[in-house]
Amino acid sequence: MKFTKMQGAGNDYVYVDCFREKFPADPAKLSRAVSDRHFGIGSDGMILICPSEKADARMRMFNSDGSEGEMCGNGLRCVAKYVYDHGISKNETLKLETGRGILTVDLLIEQGKVHRAKVNMGEPILLSEKIPTTLPGDPPKNVPLNIEGTNLEVTCVSMGNPHCVIFVPEITDHQVLLLGPQLEKHPAFPRRINVEWIQVLSRSEARMRVWERGSGETLACGTGACGATVAGILTGRFDRSVKMHLLGGDLELHWSEKDNHVYMTGPAAEVFSGEWPT
Numbered sequence: 001m002k003f004t005k006m007q008g009a010g011n012d013y014v015y016v017d018c019f020r021e022k023f024p025a026d027p028a029k030l031s032r033a034v035s036d037r038h039f040g041i042g043s044d045g046m047i048l049i050c051p052s053e054k055a056d057a058r059m060r061m062f063n064s065d066g067s068e069g070e071m072c073g074n075g076l077r078c079v080a081k082y083v084y085d086h087g088i089s090k091n092e093t094l095k096l097e098t099g100r101g102i103l104t105v106d107l108l109i110e111q112g113k114v115h116r117a118k119v120n121m122g123e124p125i126l127l128s129e130k131i132p133t134t135l136p137g138d139p140p141k142n143v144p145l146n147i148e149g150t151n152l153e154v155t156c157v158s159m160g161n162p163h164c165v166i167f168v169p170e171i172t173d174h175q176v177l178l179l180g181p182q183l184e185k186h187p188a189f190p191r192r193i194n195v196e197w198i199q200v201l202s203r204s205e206a207r208m209r210v211w212e213r214g215s216g217e218t219l220a221c222g223t224g225a226c227g228a229t230v231a232g233i234l235t236g237r238f239d240r241s242v243k244m245h246l247l248g249g250d251l252e253l254h255w256s257e258k259d260n261h262v263y264m265t266g267p268a269a270e271v272f273s274g275e276w277p278t
């Protein structure tokens, strides 16, 4: 099976072109195997680029534990780059099908190749039962939650996949690596959750670390950066445009007052390609 390793802001996945390769018999198992950083290729998960009846291509994303996510922001920019650079479509605005419907991606092309992309991530989902969470409020905003004796205030948003955003004065390993996995599996989140820790630097700039559902700490999370932007705007911390500094790079986010959609701009890069024995 041919594969391509790509990364967006350091959030790295193994990409399989299912226009050319057979759809894997057991994608969950394959994702666990290829993602392993010691015994596999090494990645945060696996993304399948598939034909679509309604769009230029369809993305299916699997975390490194094999679970499937509805959406992946960094992954979608990389899918867009792959689709354009490998000639699946030469449209400079692509329609890509995801678990949350068809999204539009504008490509930024240099010397014939995509190096950045701007994704219309759609409207944030703010109803608690749709996020889903049992925490009160639509959306749950600054809700107190005690984890392992630590008092937190959480704000929840879905960007197609669920996010729990926590604003802190400073981000620590304890929060990300110890409280992150406890929150991921907390009973308030019936489909588990991605956890974003945010240090606000100004009304338009912040630092973020993330504990991802199904993959653990990653260097960046596009949907998470969108969720955190929406959470920061809803709680009065941010203006409508935010630059988010993640461990693997920066993302630019904008929650439009005009159409209520969130726009995310960031890098996408191909790292190497190879063959995986099947």
Ligand SMILES: N[C@H](CCC[C@H](N)C(=O)O)C(=O)O
Residues within 6 Å of the ligand: 011, 063, 068, 069, 070, 071, 072, 073, 074, 075, 161, 162, 194, 212, 213, 214, 215, 218, 220, 221, 222, 223, 224
């Ligand atoms: N890193 C991804 C999100 C993966 C989400 C996944 N961990 C889940 O929802 O289960 C992003 O850039 O948006």
